[in-house]
Amino acid sequence: MATPRDPVTFDPACPSSAMPIRIGDKWTGMVVRCLDGGPRRFGELRQTLHAVTPKVLAETLRAMERDGLVTRTAYDENPPRVEYELTPLGRSLIGLIDTARAWAEDHLPHLLAARQAALARPCED
Amino acid sequence: MATPRDPVTFDPACPSSAMPIRIGDKWTGMVVRCLDGGPRRFGELRQTLHAVTPKVLAETLRAMERDGLVTRTAYDENPPRVEYELTPLGRSLIGLIDTARAWAEDHLPHLLAARQAALARPCED
């Protein structure tokens, strides 16, 4: 799991996908964490969330804008430049995400082990 | 949103469905909260979660059992009796759920208002 301000990109194959907690849709939580460090451009978000297609990222951002979690600012330049930034409401999710991350660090390995054990033991002798 | 030990049934139409946080699948969080008060039978869970079909509840419980969140105990009686109980791992989610509930009380109305405003203003003058 990448940490908030890591230059490291988010890995969609990371075990956090097994998290029993979801913030909004699949990418919402990661977008919040990307934007925690300040405003970001569409392309920057895409690079950080390297597995997300532009369509899905656009959908995610539009939904977040609708819910008042981010603001979208388009600068009338050429080439075009658009920046997304967390609103106070969006920032209010950070604490919750941190709590979820703390839970994951403490308990996710336990859950994963239980799941693995269940897979290895579908037919007990 | 019903409180954990309310005799009140969970209302699937309650605004918590708009929560940007999900614990596992749709019903997992509610099951955890139902079981917080102690072991419950399949039928008791169904009554509390009055909108869930037996198929979906069974799926949810099997997934939770696989992940080590609940234990299933079948008593060899007639009529049959089966009880579900939280494991320590399952109980560890309660704190996270409470945190999410606290976020909801503080911020969900805000989010809902933003969403409503966005609906009312798709075409600004």
Place this chain on the structure above:
DNA sequence: CCGTATCCCTGACGATACTG
């Protein structure tokens, strides 16, 4: 009472290609 079996529908998600 405690589930399972079927069927179906919708919405999330992704691949690919194209545009202002």
Place this chain on the structure above:
DNA sequence: CAGTATCGTCAGGGATACGG
């Protein structure tokens, strides 16, 4: 650069009915 358009897939979830 910042998206949109189109198409397809797949799993979650529900209705209904039946079984041990």
